[in-house]
Amino acid sequence: MRSIEETRILLDLIDLSFLRRTGVALPVPPGVPDRYDWLHREAPYSLLSHDTAADPVFTYVNEMALHSFGYGYSEMLSLPSRLSAGPADQAERNRLLAQVRQNGIAFNYEGLRRTKNGNTFQIYDGIIWVVEDQERKVIGQAALFWPTDALRPDWWNIPGPK
Known part of the structure; x- marks a missing residue:
């Protein structure tokens, strides 16, 4: 089990990598006192990452993704x-993940995903990007997606593809 500090370090790398690719940090509403705690526990969108293994394993997952x-x-x-x-x-x-490896990021992904019990659910407005460490070595890929197609809050400020 990863410690709270290790989780925060990984979440910081996910956020920094997103900033490098989009020009903005992962969106949070104004006035949030601890952005990483909010991203982990309260974000209305799923946020997760996996490593670079031949068969990648999840390395981070927030509450909405769980x-x-x-x-x-x-x-x-x-x-x-x-x-x-x-x-x-x-x-x-696989095609999408290969595109992300090549381009560093992909926007507007929608598709089906599978739950633990085998049911499927639709994801909306997915963004997938390469995650790098402080030395810019690739350590994985991260994904952000919404569980519904509802309107996004006013603080949602993600730019389109660059």
Whole structure:
């Protein structure tokens, strides 16, 4: 199990990598006293990452992602990320991840994902990007997606593709 400090360091790298790719940090509403705690516990969008292994495993997951996929925290952090999509959606997922490896980021992804019990759910407005450490070595990929197609809050300030 990762410590709180290790989780914050990884979340900082996810956020910094997002900033490098988009020009903005991961969005939070104004006045949030601890952005990382809010991103982890209260964000209305899912945020997760996986490593660079041949069969990548999730390395970070926020509360909304846990709720969406139906796994516990420890379960999700030992899960190969390919299992987040069903067999029929693997080819599209692989194509998307290859695009991210090549371009550093992909915007506006929508698709089906699979829960722990095998049900599927739709994701909306997905953004997937490469995560780098402080020396800019690639350590994985992160994803942000919304669980509904509802309007985004006023503080949602993500620019489109660059």
